[in-house]
Amino acid sequence: MNITKDAALHGDVWLVLASAPRVYGLHPERRDQYIREQIGLHPGRYWQLLTELLGDPVAAAIVPVTVQTLRDHATS
Incomplete structure (x- = not known):
């Protein structure tokens, strides 16, 4: 099967994975602010989507x- 990024992952899902x-590289205090301002999602929704993507x-x-x-980072 030929999977393309545009067909399989789009919108918020692709943005979460790409960002x-x-x-992860941000200081914990800056993460929520970055997620809200740069990605445009509520932090809880961001982490929910990311968790789904890892599986x-x-x-x-x-x-x-x-x-x-990201899987390695999540398990460490």
Whole structure:
């Protein structure tokens, strides 16, 4: 199956996955502010979407290194 980023991941879902490395790199006090101002989501919704993405095989097929890095970070 040929999966493309645009067809499989779109809108908030793609934005959450693309921004996750940046968000993880922020100081915890700045994360919520960044999520609200730069991504435009409530922090709770952001983390909910990110958690779902880490278990999604489509996300892992599209950006495997990012998903694996985030999975590793989540379990450490």
